[in-house]
Amino acid sequence: MKLIIIWLSLCLGQLIAYTATAHTKTHLTDGPTGITFFTGSWKDVLAEAKRQNKPVYVHVYTTWCPPCKRMTLEAFPNPKIGAKFNVHFINYQLDAEKGEGIDVAKRYVVSSYPTALYIAPNGALIHRAVGYTGINGMLDQADKMLETPQLRPTVARGDKDYADGRRDPAFLKKYLKTRQQLNRPTTELLDVYLDVLPASERLTNETKAFVAEALQSSTTKAFDYLIKNRSRIPTSEPTQQSLETTVSDALIRALDNDFRRASATSDEVLLETVIANSERNMASANPFVIRQEAQKEKAANDYRLKFLTQTNNALK
Incomplete structure (x- = not known):
């Protein structure tokens, strides 16, 4: 209990500092x-x-x-x-x-x-x-x-076509693969791809696997898509088990990416988003298990303590 109280005091100080600079930072950057x-x-x-x-x-x-x-x-x-x-x-x-x-x-x-x-x-x-x-x-x-x-x-192939407004699914899929090969961000592009994908293709295993491989952030439509549709992946066949593992790994990777970004930038708003999305991930992975509030709070505080440790170390 004492550790939590100490943490809350420190965290409140950081939150106040963050809030004081948030408006200025946004105004200057975009x-x-x-x-x-x-x-x-x-x-x-x-x-x-x-x-x-x-x-x-x-x-x-x-x-x-x-x-x-x-x-x-x-x-x-x-x-x-x-x-x-x-x-x-x-x-x-x-x-x-x-x-x-x-x-x-x-x-x-x-x-x-x-x-x-x-x-x-x-x-x-x-x-x-x-x-x-x-x-x-x-x-x-x-x-x-x-x-x-x-x-x-x-310059990746396809940059000009995308900037000029090309949005057909076949092009976007190829463009996404190109950006992955060049280690360039895919977050916005992946959401655009899901938006234009025909309904007949949205729930195929091929689409789920492709989205999982390209996923980079939990603050996206693509993350929501995998969370909502992972329960529709049957696990009786070895190939389906492999897809479930691919999706599970992708969701965890996206959460880890966002947590690292939150820690690197001392972004407490993003941290709370990661905590909420982590809980959604846990619930979707175990839909028949009801987690107690104490379990959820412990998981959230584990994230916050780790965040506080990393941000404090970065200031030293």
Whole structure:
């Protein structure tokens, strides 16, 4: 009991800190339909670029630069900009006069603002563009960058068709496989695939196995789909038992991915989502077993204590 009280006190402090910064963080990193900017250090963004095998678009700005402010108000919330840049790049922004922005600006010889840097996943500079040329100018510039020999290998086949609105199931399935091979995220794409899949194909074992293999997060329609439909997998045949194992492993993997992400970003909201989804997973795996509230609370507190330990260690 004392341990829980101590934990609750510590957790409340973190929750207050998180709440205080949540609005500012969201405001700075993305718009509802526009470009989404990666948050983290310069080292982190390059690591993410390597993980996704995508180039980095860097918006280097200053607080006193009028064209920079115009870009923030006009270009970054634009749906066309979001569709193009979110698909093809890891997007990042730096104040050239603060923090890491000072060193990055020197490293890539930035002297005018805004400056767009196009960086390969290994950190090599591919192109430097100065000024703001409007929304169409940014789109044209991105297309030219994606055609350069240095960046072309980082672009998965199908990126352009997807950005242009292609959504037929056969294409999406092939595109999903390509992104998996390149170790690029599939979360949003997998949900889109399920949305357009014909009803006649939604509950086939082939679809369940495919969704399970591509699943990366528990905060998705794909996770809900597997939770709701795992009870429809018969277990009398060896092949069906194998499918049940595949689905079970996928659900656990998705929960683990989200818990690691929550711990890495001190995201307590995501943590509580993981706890709720973990309980749903347990219930769907054992539909005839009624878990007591004490069991549920213990499982939830185990998650919270592990989260608290990892986030505290990260601060040391």
